[in-house]
Amino acid sequence: MERRRLGNLDVSPSLLGMGCMRLPLNDDGTVNESLGGEMVKAAIGGGINYFDTSYVYNDGQSEKFIGRALSDYPRKSFYIATKLPPWKVTLAKDAERIFNEQLSRLRMNYIDFYLIQALDRKRWADMLRLKIPEWCEGLKKAGKIRYFGFSFHDTFDGFKEIIGAREWDFCQIQLNYTDTGTEQGGLPAYELCEKKGVPLIVMEPVKGGSLSKLPSDLNGFFTDINPMASISSWAMRWVIGLPGVKIILSGMNSMEQIRDNLSTFNNYVPLSEREKAAIEAVKSARAKRSNNGCTYCGYCEPCPKGVKISRVFRIWNDYAVYENFDVTKWEWLYGTQQSERPDCCVGCGDCARKCSQKINTVDDLKRAQKELDDLCK
Ligand code: SF4
Ligand code: SF4
Structure with missing residues (x-):
């Protein structure tokens, strides 16, 4: 060792x-x-x-x-x-x-x-x-x-x-x-x-x-x-x-x-x-299966309402790639507080304006919340 x-x-x-x-x-x-x-x-x-x-x-x-x-x-x-x-x-x-x-x-x-x-x-x-x-x-x-x-x-x-x-x-x-x-x-x-x-x-x-x-x-x-x-x-x-x-x-x-x-x-x-x-190929194939192109750079944060934008996107995208239900459930239900979820978003658009990848963050956050809630209920 x-x-x-x-x-x-x-x-x-x-x-x-x-x-x-x-x-x-x-x-x-x-x-x-x-x-x-x-x-x-x-x-x-x-x-x-x-x-x-x-x-x-x-x-x-x-x-x-x-x-x-x-x-x-x-x-x-x-x-x-x-x-x-x-x-x-x-x-x-x-x-x-x-x-x-x-x-x-x-x-x-x-x-x-x-x-x-x-x-x-x-x-x-x-x-x-x-x-x-x-x-x-x-x-x-x-x-x-x-x-x-x-x-x-x-x-x-x-x-x-x-x-x-x-x-x-x-x-x-x-x-x-x-x-x-x-x-x-x-x-x-x-x-x-x-x-x-x-x-x-x-x-x-x-x-x-x-x-x-x-x-x-x-x-x-x-x-x-x-x-x-x-x-x-x-x-x-x-x-x-x-x-x-x-x-x-x-x-x-x-x-x-x-x-x-x-x-x-x-x-x-x-x-x-x-x-x-081969590792780079797996990493890139994984990225293609993601729901959006978030790179988790964090430039859109902090959200004035406390939404953990990059974290929510990572959990959502990881499930799309790996379908690892146990990890996703844990991260969503226990690792992300209610006050950090997209439910708290008021649609101010600040994150979309700052996004390095030009993602429609407001719509994607709503989709992420719904899909993760449906998955983990
Ligand atoms: S649009 Fe929603 S998530 Fe984005 S900064 Fe505003 S309140 Fe936060
Ligand atoms: S700025 Fe865009 S790419 Fe970067 S973490 Fe926020 S949503 Fe993801």
């Missing part, structure tokens, strides 16, 4: 990290401890020593599970990352309470990588107002966390603002061969991290599983070259090929995924020119 040094932090965790947000579950929604424990054992046996969780994953079960699973291993043999969810912090003392609960759930007396979770511009403003960055610096000085960073879901403009606001130890963004534009920060965020020397951790390398199950005609671009390689291994190799990415998180929920990922990382071969062309 390759290890890449995290810049000035002087640590080199495994390039593949185990994301603990999609743990295997029993029918009653509890974590399947026996399968999960086997997966952790297999992950460690295959060279993984970085585990990423959050206060909110699996309603708090994720931290408890991984704390129990790792308690058999020497504390210095692995790195744990967990996150503070800003939407659960309305007073500064909430952060203190959550952090103490996290240490107790994890059965640890320090956390290696501590992140403010899923920052966007609004949440960042809230965190600044509550002086959460200063509080995290205090945790570092007290030896309760080793490194302080953030995970991110907003456009590149938001990323520039947040990463430029202070000296971060590291940051975490969504990046894969289809999310290269600015909607999630994309390659511009990658390049900015390189320039600023901030170690970058990548999440969603297979876009929540969407890039591991392509429609059969798109699969052919890959299987014609290598029928033995899994479809997700193509997406993983694309991210591994970016030297500025120091850790790649995969939310594995089966032994099969662990084995497949370990095989990809432990036998990594860079993409050939022909393979890169």
